[in-house]
Amino acid sequence: MNTSSLILQARRFRPGFWTAVFAVLMVPFLVVTVLRFTRGLGAVTHLSDTFPWGLWIGFDLLCGVGLAAGAFTLTAIVHLFNIKRFEPILRPTVLTGFLGYAFVILALMYDLGQPWRIWHAIIYWNPHSVMFEVAWCVMLYTTVLALEFSPVVFEWLGWHTPVRIIHGLYTPLVILGVVLSTLHQSSLGTLYLIVPSKLHPLWYSPLLPLHFFTSAIGAGIGMVILESYLSGRAFHRHLEMDLLEPLARGMVVALGIYGLMRLEAIHRNGAFSSIFAFGYEGRMFLVEFVLGVILPVVLMAIPRLRQSKDWLVFSAFLAVLGFVVNRLNVSITGLERAAGAHYIPSVGEVIISLGLVAIGMAVFALCVRFFSIFPEEARAPGSGR
Amino acid sequence: MVVGLLFDTTRCIGCGACASACKEQNKLPGPVEDHLTAYTWTTVQPRAGVSVRQLCMHCEVPTCASVCPVGALHKTPEGPVVYDADKCIGCRYCIQACPFDVPKYQWDRPVPVVGKCILCADRVKEGRPTACAEACPVEATVFGKREDLVWDARNRIRKEPGKYVNHIYGLQETGGTSVLMVSGVPFKELGLKTSLPNEPPAMQTWQVLSKIPDFVGVWAVFLYGVHWITARRETVARVEQAGKGPKHPGDRA
Numbered sequence: 001m002n003t004s005s006l007i008l009q010a011r012r013f014r015p016g017f018w019t020a021v022f023a024v025l026m027v028p029f030l031v032v033t034v035l036r037f038t039r040g041l042g043a044v045t046h047l048s049d050t051f052p053w054g055l056w057i058g059f060d061l062l063c064g065v066g067l068a069a070g071a072f073t074l075t076a077i078v079h080l081f082n083i084k085r086f087e088p089i090l091r092p093t094v095l096t097g098f099l100g101y102a103f104v105i106l107a108l109m110y111d112l113g114q115p116w117r118i119w120h121a122i123i124y125w126n127p128h129s130v131m132f133e134v135a136w137c138v139m140l141y142t143t144v145l146a147l148e149f150s151p152v153v154f155e156w157l158g159w160h161t162p163v164r165i166i167h168g169l170y171t172p173l174v175i176l177g178v179v180l181s182t183l184h185q186s187s188l189g190t191l192y193l194i195v196p197s198k199l200h201p202l203w204y205s206p207l208l209p210l211h212f213f214t215s216a217i218g219a220g221i222g223m224v225i226l227e228s229y230l231s232g233r234a235f236h237r238h239l240e241m242d243l244l245e246p247l248a249r250g251m252v253v254a255l256g257i258y259g260l261m262r263l264e265a266i267h268r269n270g271a272f273s274s275i276f277a278f279g280y281e282g283r284m285f286l287v288e289f290v291l292g293v294i295l296p297v298v299l300m301a302i303p304r305l306r307q308s309k310d311w312l313v314f315s316a317f318l319a320v321l322g323f324v325v326n327r328l329n330v331s332i333t334g335l336e337r338a339a340g341a342h343y344i345p346s347v348g349e350v351i352i353s354l355g356l357v358a359i360g361m362a363v364f365a366l367c368v369r370f371f372s373i374f375p376e377e378a379r380a381p382g383s384g385r
Numbered sequence: 386m387v388v389g390l391l392f393d394t395t396r397c398i399g400c401g402a403c404a405s406a407c408k409e410q411n412k413l414p415g416p417v418e419d420h421l422t423a424y425t426w427t428t429v430q431p432r433a434g435v436s437v438r439q440l441c442m443h444c445e446v447p448t449c450a451s452v453c454p455v456g457a458l459h460k461t462p463e464g465p466v467v468y469d470a471d472k473c474i475g476c477r478y479c480i481q482a483c484p485f486d487v488p489k490y491q492w493d494r495p496v497p498v499v500g501k502c503i504l505c506a507d508r509v510k511e512g513r514p515t516a517c518a519e520a521c522p523v524e525a526t527v528f529g530k531r532e533d534l535v536w537d538a539r540n541r542i543r544k545e546p547g548k549y550v551n552h553i554y555g556l557q558e559t560g561g562t563s564v565l566m567v568s569g570v571p572f573k574e575l576g577l578k579t580s581l582p583n584e585p586p587a588m589q590t591w592q593v594l595s596k597i598p599d600f601v602g603v604w605a606v607f608l609y610g611v612h613w614i615t616a617r618r619e620t621v622a623r624v625e626q627a628g629k630g631p632k633h634p635g636d637r638a
Contacts, residue, residue, distance in 0.1 A: 040495045042492030042493045049486075049492075082619060117473075121455055124455035129478070130594065131453070131478045135454050179605050194452055195481065197580060
């Protein structure tokens with residue numbers, strides 16, 4: 001791609017409704033950012049000694065990583081299980097994964113007390129810490145995702161040698177990505193193994209790592225479907241129903257296994273009574289489980305609904321929503337009783353989270369504009385991946 | 386020498402000399418607060434008709450040290466669980482994980498660090514008692530070798546069984562702590578956590594973390610195996626389709 005066509009592409013850009021929303025959101029976002037780094041965490045958040053982790057961990061970190069799970073699932077399907085027909089949706093999925101991880105790292109820049117020391121995890125080791133494992137997974141898997149996506153950028157630059165090198169390394173790269181993702185998704189659940197006396201029995205289980213891993217696969221697939229639909233609308237593309245329908249079947253299996261594991265854990269904790277007491281925790285659990293697990297599984301188990309675009313997208317949306325509620329329940333709802341306090345995120349926390357999501361979506365849109373992400377736009381030479 | 390503190394609610398008069406001495410020793414700003422903060426590392430509060438101290442228990446297997454990704458917290462050979470502010474990145478996992486809710490954060494500062502009792506590690510290393518124990522006018526907090534303190538606590542309970550609850554708080558909790566407490570009122574009424582396991586919480590995590598190296602090896606080999614099989618199938622299919630099927634099924638394509 002040469003400079004003149006780059007300018008041509010940039011000229012095609014017309015500021016629309018969403019660009020305006022983005023611009024308006026960026027003003028308070030920058031204000032809160034300045035306050036955060038000049039006045040400290042207490043000035044802009046509702047975090048406290050009783051609630052040291054809030055929205056930025058519960059939503060930005062746990063959900064950002066979890067919803068990026070579509071990337072490792074799909075790279076494994078295409079490159080390890082060799083089911084090549086899913087290749088057309090691989091690029092947007094890997095891009096979503098990479099941006100998800102970039103979003104997580106950016107959020108950590110706000111959440112960590114001293115983010116400029118984030119590199120300390122490289123030189124000061126504590127292998128007994130789950131957070132140490134999490135830190136290394138974030139670093140390594142972000143690198144892997146960047147490499148997995150890099151051929152798209154190299155193609156655009158017209159650099160053929162690096163494309164060939166990455167191409168040759170692709171299988172070990174995909175295997176490394178799947179291994180790191182397995183560790184990372186589960187380790188976010190392992191984080192909460194240390195608080196058996198604080199986390200509510202509806203969510204605590206020695207199998208939390210496995211719960212986090214399976215639910216991430218289900219919701220990650222849901223995210224692939226949802227993202228296909230949203231980019232279809234935004235970039236006027238057709239929906240690949242022939243690919244999304246089998247993915248929905250995979251989602252049913254993943255969510256089904258996850259649902260059974262959750263029910264078994266709740267049974268073992270003897271916590272069923274707290275669901276049907278319909279207290280705070282019980283209600284939040286029902287929102288998460290009925291909307292986010294049972295409903296999408298039942299809907300997508302029906303072939304006729306699975307083949308309908310509306311029902312498919314609706315079910316994927318429910319799975320993603322249920323996943324988000326689950327992560328917020330584990331990280332916030334389930335800890336409130338033990339803390340003896342309620343946590344509601346501050347306006348500042350919400351603005352930063354929304355702002356980061358908006359930045360992620362804007363970067364995705366820019367990537368679609370400049371790189372060949374979607375199949376129709378794939379050019380013949382060098383479009384190996 | 387492994388040292389510790391023994392606190393006795395039946396002796397404490399609630400004067401707060403320990404908390405003031407702590408502020409002075411550790412140069413902590415502001416007045417003594419009614420709960421632990423990054424600037425109040427110990428405080429004496431009335432509970433169930435007696436006075437009870439709040440402070441870091443200095444676990445034998447500290448949960449905070451096990452969860453810290455950069456190893457900013459560790460237990461010294463003498464017993465104190467100390468904090469290296471220069472390593473800390475501010476993830477606050479220690480605050481989240483501590484079974485006694487002890488570490489606190491400087492929420493009001495742009496460059497924040499964690500604050501918690503460090504059992505006067507420097508003084509202890511020189512063989513001196515902690516500032517709080519030295520300041521106590523009635524020996525409600527006594528400093529000594531942990532094993533001597535356990536002996537002392539057992540004797541107090543044995544000599545006056547009517548005066549004490551038959552439990553030494555900190556002897557078993559989360560695998561034992563360097564700070565021990567004896568009391569005339571049940572510990573639950575003092576606001577202390579009484580349902581803590583005797584196994585250190587760090588073990589829960591280690592059971593998972595210790596399996597990672599084996600898991601990585603097996604999982605990576607399995608995934609490569611899957612890739613090898615599917616790639617081989619594709620090659621065989623391509624060769625067969627080309628009309629020259631393999632003469633020997635075992636041939637590599």
